[in-house]
Amino acid sequence: MDFSYSEKVVALQQKLTAFMESYVYPNEQVYAEQLQAQENRWSEIPPIIEELKQKAQEQGLWNLFLPDSEYGAGLSNLEYAPLCEIMGRSLIAPEIFNCNAPDTGNMEVLVRYGTEQQKKQWLEPLLAGEIRSCFAMTEPDVASSDATNIEASIERDGNEYILNGHKWWTTGGGDPRCKVAIFMGKHRNTIAPIHEQQSMILVPLQTPGVKIERMLSAFGYDHAPEGHAEVTFTNVRVPIENIIWGEGKGFAIAQGRLGPGRIHHCMRLIGAAERALGEMCIRVQERTAFHRTLGEQGVIRERIAESRIDIEQARLLTLKAAFMMDTVGNKEAKAEIAMIKVTAPNMALRVIDRAIQAFGAAGVSSDFTLAAQWANSRTLRLADGPDEVHRNQIAKIELKKHTSKVKERV
Numbered sequence: 001m002d003f004s005y006s007e008k009v010v011a012l013q014q015k016l017t018a019f020m021e022s023y024v025y026p027n028e029q030v031y032a033e034q035l036q037a038q039e040n041r042w043s044e045i046p047p048i049i050e051e052l053k054q055k056a057q058e059q060g061l062w063n064l065f066l067p068d069s070e071y072g073a074g075l076s077n078l079e080y081a082p083l084c085e086i087m088g089r090s091l092i093a094p095e096i097f098n099c100n101a102p103d104t105g106n107m108e109v110l111v112r113y114g115t116e117q118q119k120k121q122w123l124e125p126l127l128a129g130e131i132r133s134c135f136a137m138t139e140p141d142v143a144s145s146d147a148t149n150i151e152a153s154i155e156r157d158g159n160e161y162i163l164n165g166h167k168w169w170t171t172g173g174g175d176p177r178c179k180v181a182i183f184m185g186k187h188r189n190t191i192a193p194i195h196e197q198q199s200m201i202l203v204p205l206q207t208p209g210v211k212i213e214r215m216l217s218a219f220g221y222d223h224a225p226e227g228h229a230e231v232t233f234t235n236v237r238v239p240i241e242n243i244i245w246g247e248g249k250g251f252a253i254a255q256g257r258l259g260p261g262r263i264h265h266c267m268r269l270i271g272a273a274e275r276a277l278g279e280m281c282i283r284v285q286e287r288t289a290f291h292r293t294l295g296e297q298g299v300i301r302e303r304i305a306e307s308r309i310d311i312e313q314a315r316l317l318t319l320k321a322a323f324m325m326d327t328v329g330n331k332e333a334k335a336e337i338a339m340i341k342v343t344a345p346n347m348a349l350r351v352i353d354r355a356i357q358a359f360g361a362a363g364v365s366s367d368f369t370l371a372a373q374w375a376n377s378r379t380l381r382l383a384d385g386p387d388e389v390h391r392n393q394i395a396k397i398e399l400k401k402h403t404s405k406v407k408e409r410v
């Protein structure tokens, strides 16, 4: 494995870093103030976002996540990793470069499985950053980490599907620009095998019967104006052409969709941790307690060292997972994807927590990004599958390696 960055990637890293320093970090506060000044946090987008999106697009820092060169930058996962990491340093950055979840995952689904009509109607405006989308799979009434539990129903009626279901944590559903949901449901009265009973269907959010019941908050953060919606679908009718790939393909798409999406979260978490450690290192050299700078205290030094070790380990595992995805495919890389999906959020939580501690009370305030990044990292031990489910998958693969030896002994 060669993890050295190509010239193209180094040039993009430099360009992206310069953009972050000139436009993103200085405008984090501007974004917060603009959002705060809105009468309704869900009705408008702070204007700074659209301004910066335009600048990023002009500079070619746009859709870097898409490996498909017909639509995106044509970078491999390994090439995208260090760039996504830079974006992860700021919670407002991914959208500025049109690289934010869940749109990236949804765009990849449309690129891979969408019809020409679906691409024209939804993929093109998403790639242009004109609209946004959401992904409605999780349900409040069932343990949704097991996708076979999904109860939302799909029923065919002539040339239409009728959809019913209750979803929540539909990220992006509160955004006034969010025009379409990818709805995951189960066909009624199906006798198909358990993993072929589900389909994904495109549902324009304006369709009668779609209702945003409320916006949820995570650790008190509403993440407006995108947010996380609780949505009901009541006798929602969509044309049969809105199905993605075909009936019964929902589970297979979910597996494909979540591979790149998961690793992108991990790449961003490494950036968040790296920024926290950098800020910690500055802060502890600037402040003195008990006649020494904080950075001269042994315990602080130990935490800095542990954080550096944690980040390097997670970065290498992320790069390995990206390398495997590029070389042997997402399916073969599933153990590495699962490993990094467990490692990265837990690593970021440890590193950010140490930084918060070093900042004192300031660390838990909203004057710095540490508290918000900590909360975001914590949600990523659940979103895109809880830790336990990924650990279970890793253990399954590991146990299988030794099954033949067990059989030999019996």
Ligand SMILES: Cc1cc2nc3c(=O)[nH]c(=O)nc-3n(C[C@H](O)[C@H](O)[C@H](O)COP(=O)(O)OP(=O)(O)OC[C@H]3O[C@@H](n4cnc5c(N)ncnc54)[C@H](O)[C@@H]3O)c2cc1C
Residues within 6 Å of the ligand: 102, 134, 135, 136, 137, 138, 139, 142, 143, 144, 145, 146, 168, 169, 170, 171, 172, 218, 228, 379, 380, 382, 383, 384, 385, 386, 388, 389, 392
């Ligand atoms: C901020 C945020 C954003 C999200 N965005 C989206 C989105 O855009 N679209 C969407 O559809 N969903 C989204 N989700 C939902 C997320 O994917 C689910 O919460 C997750 O899959 C877990 O499902 P659940 O909440 O139903 O937990 P459950 O399935 O009820 O699981 C509860 C707990 O049980 C334990 N558990 C589960 N399985 C096992 C096992 N095999 N072994 C041991 N323990 C186990 C785990 O501790 C788990 O946390 C989001 C969640 C968050 C927090």
